[in-house]
Amino acid sequence: MKRLGNKIAFITGGAGGIGMACAERFIAEGAKVIVADLFGDAARKAADRLGPEALGLGVDIGDEASVREGMAAAIRHFGRIDILFNNAALTNPASMNLDTDVVNVPMDIWNNTLHVNLTGTMLCCRHAIPHMAENGGGTILNTASGAGLAADVTRVAYGVSKAGMIALTKYVATHHGHQGIRANAICPGPVITPLSLDIGGDMMPLVKRQTPLGKLGAPKDIAALATFLVADESEYINGEIITIDGGTMAHHAHVPDMQDYLKSKAAT
Numbered sequence: 302m303k304r305l306g307n308k309i310a311f312i313t314g315g316a317g318g319i320g321m322a323c324a325e326r327f328i329a330e331g332a333k334v335i336v337a338d339l340f341g342d343a344a345r346k347a348a349d350r351l352g353p354e355a356l357g358l359g360v361d362i363g364d365e366a367s368v369r370e371g372m373a374a375a376i377r378h379f380g381r382i383d384i385l386f387n388n389a390a391l392t393n394p395a396s397m398n399l400d401t402d403v404v405n406v407p408m409d410i411w412n413n414t415l416h417v418n419l420t421g422t423m424l425c426c427r428h429a430i431p432h433m434a435e436n437g438g439g440t441i442l443n444t445a446s447g448a449g450l451a452a453d454v455t456r457v458a459y460g461v462s463k464a465g466m467i468a469l470t471k472y473v474a475t476h477h478g479h480q481g482i483r484a485n486a487i488c489p490g491p492v493i494t495p496l497s498l499d500i501g502g503d504m505m506p507l508v509k510r511q512t513p514l515g516k517l518g519a520p521k522d523i524a525a526l527a528t529f530l531v532a533d534e535s536e537y538i539n540g541e542i543i544t545i546d547g548g549t550m551a552h553h554a555h556v557p558d559m560q561d562y563l564k565s566k567a568a569t
């Protein structure tokens with residue numbers, strides 16, 4: 302039996318970089334997937350590429366009716382949902398570039414970011430959990446971010462929305478574990494996707510310098526962790542927040558500068 306054999310996974314934002322890599326991996330591991338994305342055409346195109354094990358749906362996670370309809374369509378097509386992977390986020394560069402600090406972020410950007418990332422994730426949980434409970438259980442995985450664990454140079458609304466997702470994960474794990482539903486979150490550091498290259502490609506060498514493994518993450522790294530966390534082999538992991546960033550968050554902020562200093566001292 303494959304690791305995700307007989308599992309049906311609903312992946313939000315599945316038409317994008319990390320979501321798409323996870324959809325591919327989940328299918329390779331035996332799952333059937335619903336690619337649910339704000340852009341229905343992109344979701345259907347992605348599903349066509351993935352083959353008959355995939356269904357593409359236009360779903361806006363920030364709109365409760367759309368979430369309800371998307372999940373109902375997924376259940377009509379595949380019979381049930383075992384895995385909810387909340388991967389979607391408001392990532393368009395026009396919005397992210399205006400998401401600066403509390404003094405300057407426009408209120409519509411703040412509200413919309415929190416609404417899509419945090420409320421949207423909550424709405425997907427709200428509509429998946431009763432269905433999972435009826436079927437004897439399920440697994441929820443939320444994509445938060447290192448930006449939800451420590452402050453970044455910019456994007457306060459994004460970071461706060463991701464911190465909210467971390468708390469949401471613990472509440473869902475606590476309230477619904479007894480129904481056989483577990484919830485975990487992953488906190489990726491910078492991952493090389495078209496999005497991250499678009500909004501911060503020129504800053505990648507700076508991030509790399511802070512990463513003990515000396516390289517940035519790839520979508521396949523996230524897909525490997527996500528596969529483990531939604532598979533039955535991790536069935537006793539619930540309410541955990543797992544960082545995947547090559548060790549960036551493992552050290553004090555001064556370490557790379559201190560290492561350079563010690564190297565230069567040793568050379569003299």
Ligand SMILES: NC(=O)c1ccc[n+]([C@@H]2O[C@H](COP(=O)([O-])OP(=O)(O)OC[C@H]3O[C@@H](n4cnc5c(N)ncnc54)[C@H](O)[C@@H]3O)[C@@H](O)[C@H]2O)c1
Nearest residue numbers: 314317318319339361362388389390392446489491492497
């Ligand atoms: N790429 C990184 O460096 C990085 C780092 C940490 C966390 N993350 C997180 O990983 C996840 C995937 O990011 P990515 O890099 O693949 O970005 P991406 O932009 O390629 O993917 C995000 C997807 O979400 C979809 N989406 C946006 N709003 C939506 C809505 N209202 N309803 C449904 N779908 C919607 C987009 O259309 C897109 O396909 C996001 O949650 C992001 O915050 C990414």
